[in-house]
């Protein structure tokens with residue numbers, strides 16, 4: 001099994017930390033040419049059973065007026081071409097404007113969208129439930145997976161679940 005996974009989320013939710021952990025080294029493949037490649041490959045992960053190619057969707061957290069028409073098209077087509085979209089959010093923050101901006105796109109997506117709640121090491125389970133609900137009340141997700149990219153908590157389950165969508 002192999003496939004493409006796009007990671008979307010506003011700055012500082014832990015996207016790079018997650019990819020670095022998956023790849024197991026600081027940099028796998030990276031393009032330094034901004035906007036010349038439509039999809040920025042961030043890391044390729046090969047397990048016993050699958051190959052997963054993680055890509056970034058540049059600028060997706062930025063309000064529309066700050067994105068050109070070209071970038072909007074790129075973003076849209078990226079979302080439709082991957083196998084899974086990982087929407088990453090902070091476990092210690094309720095839904096905010098930046099998240100809602102991204103969800104405007106995601107809600108229209110025909111690609112399965114995972115809600116990945118990162119940094120669960122920072123919150124009490126009761127608080128986590130409240131945070132998750134603040135997202136799931138607004139949109140239906142294919143899967144909801146809480147993780148800690150920093151300490152590795154529940155990453156294996158996320159990978160298994162991703163594999164089942166490839």
Ligand code: GDP
Nearest residue numbers: 011012013014015016017118119148149150151
């Ligand atoms: P990005 O902007 O989405 O790529 O976020 P980064 O990967 O750069 O992470 C932003 C900050 O969050 C860094 O200081 C990370 O160390 C921290 N961080 C990432 N994942 C976790 C996590 O699971 N738990 C905690 N406590 N901090 C995290």
Ligand code: MG
Nearest residue numbers: 012015016017
């Ligand atoms: Mg980053």
